[in-house]
Amino acid sequence: MLKNRIMPLVCLIILLLTMSACGGTSEKNSQQDTVQPSSEVTDAPxxxxxxxxxxxxxxxxxxxxxxxxxxxLSAAYIDHLLTIGEKPYGVNVEVRYGGDYLPYLSSQLDGVQLVGSADSPNLEAIVALEPDVILVESRTADEVYAQLEKIAPTIVLGTEWLEYEDDTTYWTKDLLKVAELYDKVDLAKEKIAELEAKTAEASETIKKLDQKKLAYVRVREKNLQIYAGKGHPTNTLLYHDLGFLPTGLTPEEQRADLSLEVVPDLDADYIVMEVDPNGRENLNSMNQSALWGKVPAVQNEKVYETDSFWLFKGWGVIGRGQIVDDVLKMIE
Structure with missing residues (x-):
């Protein structure tokens, strides 16, 4: 009889021990499943x-x-993005240069969508891209900011050069603002410092020149213009950062027309020349003129025709670096 009473009690104890062990294992597994994801979230927020x-x-x-x-919607901001290692998703075109990527940046823009010009952006194309952010210049924003802002957050940058008076580093302000979008301000500052070092080294070479008066001119369809010593970051790169001397006909702040009658007074040792697409016939006429032939740079064959993009290049680290390279080739 005692045996019959003990056996059920033993079975009950065994059952309770088994359930306790299973419960402990289940609780342990549950704790592991909870802690692991929490640890992953901490490591990768x-x-x-x-x-x-x-x-x-x-x-x-x-x-x-x-x-x-x-x-x-700005060539300068494309340069800024590429400088900090970011590729735009859509970019503006320059109609007067073929309606495509600017050549000096094209190798880094493969596959990037075209969305019209800065003056006339293609709003439908921009909507189709579903952008996170839109970058525009102030002159573009005056026309279409309200429409762009409905598509995506729109950042408006750019201020006229003359408002910054003698601040020759003003072009860097928009680069730093673009870098702020990506938390890459320190990288942008490094790129600016590298460019400054490169420019300073080139300026030492230019200082050694016995003759370093430079005229930066533009041949248009029916007239010849000379750029100023200020008024644009490309101009200040040439005359301030690199140390070329302006000619006696170089205006201070605004570009001016040059008639053939005054051209012989152009005392330029070097001429940097930009030729408009419709300016070739005018250039041919100039080259046949005895008055143009009296300019020292023409006589000494020191006329350097640019690729017509220096006015764009002057706004960015990549472009300015290429101008410095071109200048060093010019004076060799």
């Missing part, structure tokens, strides 16, 4: 929904921390 606020000429814009699709 979620940033998809994070934003930052950017101040610009039209106020403030809230943009994603991780920008994947940025549309750019």
């Amino acid at each position: 979620e940033t998809e929904n994070l934003t930052r606020t950017i101040t610009h000429l039209k106020g403030e814009a809230i943009v994603p921390v991780n920008i994947e699709r940025i549309v750019v």
Whole structure:
């Protein structure tokens, strides 16, 4: 009888021990499943929904921390993005230069969508790209900012050069603002410093020249113009940063027309010449003129025709670096 009473009790104890062991294992597994994902979140925080606020000429814009699709309506801002290692998703074209990528940046823009010109952006094309952010110049914003802002947060940059008076580093301000979008301000500053070092080295070479008066001219369809010593970052790169001397006919702040009658007074040792697409016939006439032949740079065959993009290149690190390279080749 005692045996019959003990056996059920033993079975009950065994059952309870088994259930306790299973419960412990289940609880342990449950704890492991909970802790592991928590550890992963700590190591790789979620940033998809994070934003930052950017101040610009039209106020403030809230943009994603991780920008994947940025549309750019300025050649300068394309240069800025590529300088910090970011590729735009859509870019403007320059109608007067064939309506395509600017040649000096084209090798880095393969596959980037075209969205019209800065003056007449293709709003439908921009909408189709579903951009995270749009970058525009102030002159573009005056016309279409309200429409662009409905598509995506729109950052408005750019101010007229003369408002900055003698600040020759003013062109860097927009680069630093673009870098702020990607939290790459330190990288942008490094790129600026590298360019400054390269420019300073080139200026030492130019200082050693016995004759270094330079005229930066533009041949248009029916007239010849000379650029000023200020008024544009390309001009200040030549005369301030690199150290060329302006000629007696070089205006101070605004470009001016040069008639053939005054051309013999152009005391330029070097001429940097930009020729408009419709200016070739005018250039041919100049080359046949005895008056043009009296200019020292013409006599000494020191006329350097640019690729017509120096006015764009002067706004960015990549472009300015290429101008410095061209100048060194010119004076060799």
